[in-house]
Amino acid sequence: MERLLLQLQVDQLNAAYAAALDQARFVDWPDFFVEDGRYKVQARENFDRGLPLGLMALESRGMMKDRVYGVTQTIFHGPYYMRHIISSARIVSQQGEEICAESNYAVFRTKPGGVSEVYNVGRYIDEIIKKGDSLKFRNRLCVYDSEMVLNSLIYPI
Numbered sequence: 001m002e003r004l005l006l007q008l009q010v011d012q013l014n015a016a017y018a019a020a021l022d023q024a025r026f027v028d029w030p031d032f033f034v035e036d037g038r039y040k041v042q043a044r045e046n047f048d049r050g051l052p053l054g055l056m057a058l059e060s061r062g063m064m065k066d067r068v069y070g071v072t073q074t075i076f077h078g079p080y081y082m083r084h085i086i087s088s089a090r091i092v093s094q095q096g097e098e099i100c101a102e103s104n105y106a107v108f109r110t111k112p113g114g115v116s117e118v119y120n121v122g123r124y125i126d127e128i129i130k131k132g133d134s135l136k137f138r139n140r141l142c143v144y145d146s147e148m149v150l151n152s153l154i155y156p157i
Contacts, residue, residue, distance in 0.1 A: 010089040010126075014103060017032050022083055026071055036061070036138075037061055037064075038139045038140070039058045039064060041054055041057075041156075071155060082155060084105060085107075087103045087104040097129055099130055105120075105123065106118065107120045121145050122146070125141040125143060126141070
């Protein structure tokens with residue numbers, strides 16, 4: 001029963017994360033992470049080969065807040081909407097407050113008056129810290145399968 005409750009909590013964390021990004025509440029995004037949390041977006045090819053290069057690598061909530069400032073205050077582009085679809089998480093391990101989980105994701109992009117297109121597809125590899133009923137990411141690695149990234153990666157995946 002505890003395992004099922006943990007599964008539900010991780011899935012709810014992912015659902016809240018997706019909702020914040022899909023609703024363009026980027027200022028809320030860093031709050032899903034612990035203070036020294038890490039966020040990285042990396043190609044599957046580099047991940048599989050053990051190469052460290054990623055499209056985006058942020059090493060603290062402060063760096064995430066800087067990214068949010070850049071996204072909301074300095075970057076200008078044609079408008080579009082994002083929609084995240086996240087699979088149910090697979091709990092890989094749990095030791096005390098530390099949870100390792102993986103889930104698949106697909107992000108779609110829709111330009112107003114246009115058609116929807118697949119923006120990015122891959123999997124999340126997460127290290128999560130549980131304090132009471134609260135869950136936060138310590139490390140979120142987004143390993144994308146796409147060979148090409150449409151335009152540039154502006155928003156968090």
